[in-house]
Amino acid sequence: MPKIEPRLPKGMRDFLPADMLKREYVFSVVKEVFHLYGFEPIQTPVLELSETLLGKYGQDAENLIFKVQHSRSSKEPLAMRYDLTVPLARVVALHENQLTLPFKRYHMAPVWRGERPQRGRYREFYQCDADIVGVPDMSADAEIIGVVVTALKRLNFPQFTVKVNNRKLLTGMGVYSGVPENQLAELYRSVDKFDKIGADGVEKELKSHQIEPEVVNRMMHLIQIKDGGLESLNALESKMQDIPIAVEGISELRQLAEALDHAYISLEHFEFDFTMVRGLGYYTGPIFETVITDPNLGSVTGGGRYDNLIGLFRRESLPTTGTSLGIERMIDVMDLLNLYPAELNRTVVEVLVTIFDEKGKAEATRLAAELRASGVATEFYMNGQTRLGKQIGYADRKGIPLVAFIGPDEIAAGQVKLKHMGNGDEYIINRDVVASKVYELLQKQPVRESAR
């Protein structure tokens, strides 16, 4: 039969066990934090009807969506989900009778975008989203920032800051500066590049859009007001007290800061940054973006309030705010800075049971079964003809912490020899207490009966 060359699609990845265990560690910490904040898991299909996705993200994004065909689904154009936010809006509208508001949900799942592959950018990647549906109050936005801060702290991220801005305030600044209403979208797009092209770049771009120089100057001054704290809000309010939408945006940011203070989240972890825009069109109020500041590694989470999106699928919309953790970027940063706990293992296996010879295989099988029944993750070496040294080498390569030997002497004495691969120590143990010794050596909590 002709061979097929084993290949991956462009921009997509396999994860082998050692990498998977690192990823799962990150996911489990994030999940634990979502639970602490009372967010509940949901799951939606990878495929959505095309009509559900199209028209939500803007044309550039839409070009990146993967289309799916099937002989039985020709009357049903399908697409692979592009993010987890639009599926949430669909879910809320579809199942509204089964949901109790406020609805706090999280969703950890892959999304697909046909981007040009490059370092750190993939065509299949995971997102971890937490959103709150049904709460207009800024306490919900504070919860979202709380989740982000707590997750990054628990993952040992060193310096980071959640940058906070408000779409209403940005609009107010545009109005105050004299930007014509039909150019506000262009204004957002240019300011959004502040991080990349700097103040000069944004200024040049705005002027190239035929926005008058004094308008641009006023705008550039406003967005660059920064001490990061409440003072900057006061400064803006004193200028824009006659622009209702600006006043509303500032008031939201004040309420947000207050709610964060009550939740013990200080300016150490967030700051106001009026140059931060967030690309997506659907945001309506506060917006958030977390940057790793030292070393300067760019943004790892983004989010904000989008009170109108659910209204696309439902007669009346519902106020909603949330965040998406850029978990792939976070994992890249964790790899780079080696933020994983020292005790994180490269394998799930706790003990390798070796096989002395073909005759000893039965007893080794029994020992493995006994260890497993006691809750010890056990591999037994299945190719019996392999010499012991090679079996130990296998444990070493895989990072298995303990190796068990049960040769003729041990069988006769009802004992087992345990070798600690880290320090080379060996222990001769009575067979009936091997599992306890393993628990002790691995500093593992005994499994409660109820958990078995």
Added chain:
Amino acid sequence: MPKIEPRLPKGMRDFLPADMLKREYVFSVVKEVFHLYGFEPIQTPVLELSETLLGKYGQDAENLIFKVQHSRSSKEPLAMRYDLTVPLARVVALHENQLTLPFKRYHMAPVWRGERPQRGRYREFYQCDADIVGVPDMSADAEIIGVVVTALKRLNFPQFTVKVNNRKLLTGMGVYSGVPENQLAELYRSVDKFDKIGADGVEKELKSHQIEPEVVNRMMHLIQIKDGGLESLNALESKMQDIPIAVEGISELRQLAEALDHAYISLEHFEFDFTMVRGLGYYTGPIFETVITDPNLGSVTGGGRYDNLIGLFRRESLPTTGTSLGIERMIDVMDLLNLYPAELNRTVVEVLVTIFDEKGKAEATRLAAELRASGVATEFYMNGQTRLGKQIGYADRKGIPLVAFIGPDEIAAGQVKLKHMGNGDEYIINRDVVASKVYELLQKQPVRESAR
């Protein structure tokens, strides 16, 4: 803006939190058993190159594969994975330098098949596979059966049996009976329907394929030999000792039974059934299928040895055996028989912190932050204007076990009132020990510092 009707693609499902928690319970038990047996997690992309998938499953199956297109991937025809076995073969061939054999991996992930949707059959569904690459010995097949038996026992499945057969033995039976070699595939296909159409149906179908009546009679007699145990192997061997492939198949089944015995797995949980075939063409040795016997609910797992598949992607193949747990079917059966533990909650939230009035919101926010810092999954009720009765109703509807009250009296006294929703008991607790009381009431283990 025009509204879009919120709809799901045919044969696909959303899972809301209460269902997700049930599913996650099942997945976590299976995962724990995979770990006990030393299987390691991997992940592959949902999309594979079409050439990777096509030609592996037979034409009928291939018609069910979803094709994927993208403007940037036109030179790269893509398809959504149909199972987790072919991706494993590709992974082993692609990453052989990074893998240590034997390679024991598990993979829990969705697959897509464009089947006609019907009750219990979906177009997107999860599979949970465990496979062992690199071990020709039957001890690997025994490990696979061990995983299945242990997982079903831990999930509280009542009566179940792993049916075991062997492809070599089936071929031997065909040869012995006088089935022409070019009709062996047809023979498998007909025998595979034994469960559905019975002995008479299979007999009729074989005869309709122009297989001679006495050949059919010989074959029907052989496949229906059953006491389920080693005796039936003896009976077959005495007849077919001159058919080498039959002798080989019987010998493999004997070794398998012996290895299962060493692993303390008895005939209570497996039996030989020579009418069981398994549809897929790539099996080469022992095959397994688990049926729920009482009540008779059909099959929940399938698997077997496929020593040639990896050879499609690699110069030399590697002996491989494994199983796929039909996790969706298992969940359906668990729902039907209500096999979930009584303590499984409908929500991740442990405490709802209520809000007495707008003024008390700050203190409620602080209490929620304190509980979270102590590891308690806490929701605080974010719409402050809601009266307490309605907030309690919300906790009740969501199944939150404990509700905390912090009104003016409690704030003044530095206390919190806790209400146990199950029995209505109320407790007045000093604020600094609320978390401990919650742990006590929920019989929750304190979080170790190292796990935080």
